[in-house]
Amino acid sequence: MELLTDRPGDEGLPGRERVAVMAALMTATVMVVFDGTVINIALPKMADALQVSPDVAIWFANGYLLAVAMLLATFAALASRIGFRPLFLSGLALFTLASAACALAPDAHALIALRVLQGAGGAAVVSIGPAILRFAFPSRLLGRILGLNALLIAASTAIAPIVGGALLDAWGWQWLFALNVVPGAMALAIALKAIPAGPAIVRKPFDIPGAVLSAVLVGALIMAADRVMKPGDGWYALAALLAGAGFVWRLRRAEQPLLPPAIFASPRFSFAALTSMAAFVGQSMTFVALPFLFQNVYGYGASETALLLMPWPVGIVLIAPHAGRWADRMSPAMISTVGLSVLLAGQISLACLPAQPQVWDIAARCLLCGIGFGCFQSPNNREMLSNVSREHSGYASGVLAIMRTFGQCLGAALAIVLSLGRMRGTPRRLAPSGETV
Known part of the structure; x- marks a missing residue:
């Protein structure tokens, strides 16, 4: 197995040690991604069971997602102060314990608070996940391991509604959270032995004002995007604007800012980060x-x-590992560009669907989009991580996660705005028979 093979001059960990790191990290990542996806299908039943309105129940999902998004930059910076190992272990332990507590939550308010704690643990895991892979694996295998990581994330996203629906019908919503306890404990046991300390710890003060400003900025941006069509909620946009201005000022003036400006010195890193956000907006x-x-x-x-x-x-699962291997041998930027082109072609084909398409036609066009995105994602992530120094890989990992999370939230908000606008302009729809109703 290539991932186990050591070659002269390889940086990172020995073969068997890095595979153990991969097992712990990917188990934890799949849990975090699965948990952020599976809850959506359960919200109506959870609202009924806990006797709350849909407006309250939506925070079972939003509380988790906001906590993850708002803490990504903070944990990415904190990793350089305390090391990869303590941060990852603490985040995984918090996520697993909070999952067990969510399954036992007595009421809706307790569940929301526990979901926020669970999101904080998840943020610690995903904020430094790619950085740990970058530190553990040699550069010649970086694209391959990132491709495998993308495969597992896509597979988790695909099966989450199916597994969630089965658990919901068989045993109830509590098991959506209890499901995390056993794999979480197993991942923690492996991680205790396998996860490396990471680069040398930075013995400098932590930028608390920068961390607060980054959390407010990301949280306000997401809330502003989510409520863009609701009158009277413009203060979220104002808060985001003020926090953004303060964060930029802090980056330029602070002696030790939350994110070192040096990581943005590489145009290839910055361009890959912006491209990642744009791709996630489109998807x-x-x-x-x-x-x-x-x-x-x-x-x-x-x-x-x-x-x-x-x-x-499924398209992402099929192509992502191959794209990662190609990126280790050819230009990642070129492969990412090809992937984006295929994604765009797939999206255009979906926009051109006929009035009454066959199921296979819809599936083929969705598969084309997945193949394009899978071809883009892992090479682009490799481009980002390989264009910063190993000691700054934790920061780069945090930026990667922020671009993904914010891109997903912004894309969802834009889709809602455009869909509502179109529905207002064209209120008619086609029945399954093809008649206009």
Whole structure:
């Protein structure tokens, strides 16, 4: 197995040690991604069981996602002060314990608070995950391992609704959280032995004002995007603007800012980060808009819509590992560009769907989008991580996670805005028979 093979001059850990790191890290990452996805299908039943309105129940999901997004930059910077190992172990332990507590939550308010704690643990794990892979694996294998990581994330996203629906029907919503306890404990046991300390610890003060400003900035941006169509909520945008200005000022003036400006000195890193955000905006817009099309126009049900979307993550699973290997041998930028082109072609083909498409036609176009995104993601991530020094890989990992999270939130908000605008302008839809109603 190539991942186990050591070659003269390899940086990172020996072969067997880095595979143990991969096992612990990917188990934890899959848990965090799965938990952020599986909850959506359970919200209606959870609202009924806990006797709360949908407006309260949505915070079972939003509390987790906001905690993850707001703490990514803070944990990425904290890793350089305390080391990869303590941060990863603490985050994984908090996530696992909070999962068990969520399963035992007595009421909705306790569950929301515990979901925030669970999100904090998840943020610690995903903020430095790519950095740990960068530190453990030699550069010649970086694209390959990032491709495998993308495969597992896509597979988790694909199966989360199916597994979640089965657990929900069989045992209840509590098992969506209890499911994390055993793999979390196993990952923690492996991580205690395998996760490296990381680069040398920085013995300098932590930028607390910068951490607060970054959390407010990301949180306010996400809330502003989520409420862009609601009157009277403009103060979120104002808060984001003020926090953004303060954060930029802090980066330029602080002696030890939260994110060192040196990581943005490489144009290749900065361009790859912006491209990553743009790609996630595009993917998220399409993912949110397609259910409106499938259900409101074509007349499919919710479960049928989920199956129609399945080829997208399947496409990522099929191509991501190969794209990672190609990126180790060829230009990652070139492969990413090809992937984006295929993604764009797939999205254009979806926009050109006929009035009454066949199921196989919809699936083929979604599969094309997934292949394009899978071809883009791991080479682009490799480009980001390989264009910063190893000691700054923790910061780069945090930037990568922030671009992904914010891109997904912004894309979803834009899709909702465009969908609402279109529905207001064209209120008619087609019934499954093809009649206009």
